[in-house]
Amino acid sequence: MITVNAIGDACPIPVIKTKKAIQTLAGADTIEVLVDNEIAVKNVSKMAEAEGGEVSFKELSEGGYKVTIKISAADTHRTNTKDTVGEADEAAAVVQELCMEGSSTCKKTVVVIASDRMGQGNDELGKVLLKGFIFAVTQLDELPRVMLFYNGGAALTCEGSDSLADLKILEEQGVEIMTCGTCLDYYGLKEKLQIGSITNMYSIVETMSGADKVIRP
Amino acid sequence: MGLETSDDAAVYKITDEIAMIQTVDFFTPVVDDPYTFGQIAAANSLSDVYAMGGEPKIALNIAAFPNCLDTEILGEILRGGADKVKEAGAVLVGGHTIQDNEPKYGLSVSGFVHPDKIFKNYGCKPGEVLILTKPVGSGIVNTAVKAGMASDEAVDEVIRVMASLNKTAKEVIQNYPVSACTDVTGFGLLGHCTEMASASAVTLDICPKDIAWITDADSYAKMGLVPAGAYRNREHCEAMVEVGNAEEFELDLLYDPQTSGGLLFSVAKEYMDSILQDFEECHLETAVSVIGKVTEAGEKWIRLV
Numbered sequence: 001m002i003t004v005n006a007i008g009d010a011c012p013i014p015v016i017k018t019k020k021a022i023q024t025l026a027g028a029d030t031i032e033v034l035v036d037n038e039i040a041v042k043n044v045s046k047m048a049e050a051e052g053g054e055v056s057f058k059e060l061s062e063g064g065y066k067v068t069i070k071i072s073a074a075d076t077h078r079t080n081t082k083d084t085v086g087e088a089d090e091a092a093a094v095v096q097e098l099c100m101e102g103s104s105t106c107k108k109t110v111v112v113i114a115s116d117r118m119g120q121g122n123d124e125l126g127k128v129l130l131k132g133f134i135f136a137v138t139q140l141d142e143l144p145r146v147m148l149f150y151n152g153g154a155a156l157t158c159e160g161s162d163s164l165a166d167l168k169i170l171e172e173q174g175v176e177i178m179t180c181g182t183c184l185d186y187y188g189l190k191e192k193l194q195i196g197s198i199t200n201m202y203s204i205v206e207t208m209s210g211a212d213k214v215i216r217p
Numbered sequence: 218m219g220l221e222t223s224d225d226a227a228v229y230k231i232t233d234e235i236a237m238i239q240t241v242d243f244f245t246p247v248v249d250d251p252y253t254f255g256q257i258a259a260a261n262s263l264s265d266v267y268a269m270g271g272e273p274k275i276a277l278n279i280a281a282f283p284n285c286l287d288t289e290i291l292g293e294i295l296r297g298g299a300d301k302v303k304e305a306g307a308v309l310v311g312g313h314t315i316q317d318n319e320p321k322y323g324l325s326v327s328g329f330v331h332p333d334k335i336f337k338n339y340g341c342k343p344g345e346v347l348i349l350t351k352p353v354g355s356g357i358v359n360t361a362v363k364a365g366m367a368s369d370e371a372v373d374e375v376i377r378v379m380a381s382l383n384k385t386a387k388e389v390i391q392n393y394p395v396s397a398c399t400d401v402t403g404f405g406l407l408g409h410c411t412e413m414a415s416a417s418a419v420t421l422d423i424c425p426k427d428i429a430w431i432t433d434a435d436s437y438a439k440m441g442l443v444p445a446g447a448y449r450n451r452e453h454c455e456a457m458v459e460v461g462n463a464e465e466f467e468l469d470l471l472y473d474p475q476t477s478g479g480l481l482f483s484v485a486k487e488y489m490d491s492i493l494q495d496f497e498e499c500h501l502e503t504a505v506s507v508i509g510k511v512t513e514a515g516e517k518w519i520r521l522v
Binding site for chain 2 (some may be wrong): 011012013015016019038039042043044045046047048050174
């Protein structure tokens with residue numbers, strides 16, 4: 001299951017995030033989308049239904065809504081291979097095309113952050129270096145498509161991280177930010193995730209093996 | 218004009234021959250390019266005068282602009298506005314700019330009309346047809362633009378539609394006995410239709426299948442790229458609309474708030490062909506649709522058929 005956190009996002013960002021999450025699916029799966037307003041619930045539901053998903057939602061006691069989307073294997077096949085012509089597929093093609101032409105997140109470059117510091121030696125220096133590294137990524141002409149955070153790296157997408165502002169900039173420019181769910185659990189950070197979505201080993205492997213280039217600082 | 222029927226502008230009768238129309242409108246950028254934004258905001262402000270059957274004569278700029286941005290951008294916005302005012306045949310005589318965090322632009326426009334030739338937004342009679350002079354969907358397409366999902370064709374069309382003046386359309390229809398007219402803007406097509414229907418005490422039969430949508434607007438509606446305003450409009454009007462078999466994406470488009478939308482008018486059916494022909498001969502640059510007809514007041518103000 002993938003969780004998409006779209007709390008605090010204005011229309012149409014929740015739709016874009018959810019659509020991207022659906023596109024990463026390789027087989028039948030469930031996506032949970034957290035949003036904080038009813039309009040986002042309706043818009044996300046429309047998009048998910050157009051993609052063939054089975055949609056339900058509930059209001060959360062702590063405020064906001066959780067939209068649950070069940071995607072069958074047939075639908076992920078349809079969405080990912082684009083071999084049937086439907087409106088949703090056309091739209092997906094448009095997104096793909098935009099990515100090819102204009103946007104800077106084109107080549108399938110994946111950045112892997114597997115630790116909360118860069119290199120070995122002095123730990124304090126390592127943290128400063130990693131912060132500098134993520135800032136430098138925001139300055140690239142050609143942004144990575146995905147940034148994966150696991151093990152010690154999971155701390156970077158959570159509360160207290162010095163890189164949240166930079167990651168936010170990257171996310172706004174279409175870089176997908178995914179953090180390993182097992183790692184968040186292990187470090188007790190699940191409630192503290194501030195940016196991007198939660199992912200699993202299956203999609204980590206999928207993302208890395210589908211990459212043109214993997215950068216690991 | 219009374220306030221009770223929500224007309225598009227204020228009208229003051231000066232003599233038996235001349236009435237003055239006064240209106241003001243401004244908003245935040247809907248497109249990235251400052252010159253285009255200026256054109257759209259001006260076309261939108263001028264439209265209120267056309268919707269009353271008037272001719273714009275004098276315009277004043279109203280602008281808000283942040284300190285931190287290059288004033289060249291403001292210059293481009295004003296240039297876009299000035300070009301539209303010129304195209305309208307009016308004179309831009311000045312204006313006022315204040316400092317504000319978010320850029321805003323629009324016009325205060327004065328126009329003139331013969332008091333007997335004012336288009337009111339009520340007075341539709343059963344048997345008449347309803348004609349709309351621009352395609353619908355600018356709110357939804359602009360949302361798709363924000364999402365980075367809009368096709369080049371959709372972007373080109375929405376800009377062309379929003380920036381085009383309602384001048385030609387108004388010049389054509391003033392030669393006919395139009396019984397009611399308004400311009401379609403923030404309340405969405407159905408919002409303006411319910412106003413027109415209730416003020417005229419008739420029911421409007423609207424046929425969604427006959428309405429021209431802006432390129433790809435229907436796909437974006439299906440993808441959930443629907444602006445918050447469309448949901449507000451729907452909430453406001455829902456109780457007055459008999460939905461019938463209309464599809465969800467059609468409802469989204471019908472409630473979609475329009476920026477600088479077309480003129481919506483009601484006219485006896487016998488004039489329909491001739492009006493459509495005139496639009497064609499005048500090279501009206503936006504798609505015209507006959508969206509429905511006026512019937513005796515039924516249970517609800519609007520019936521989707």
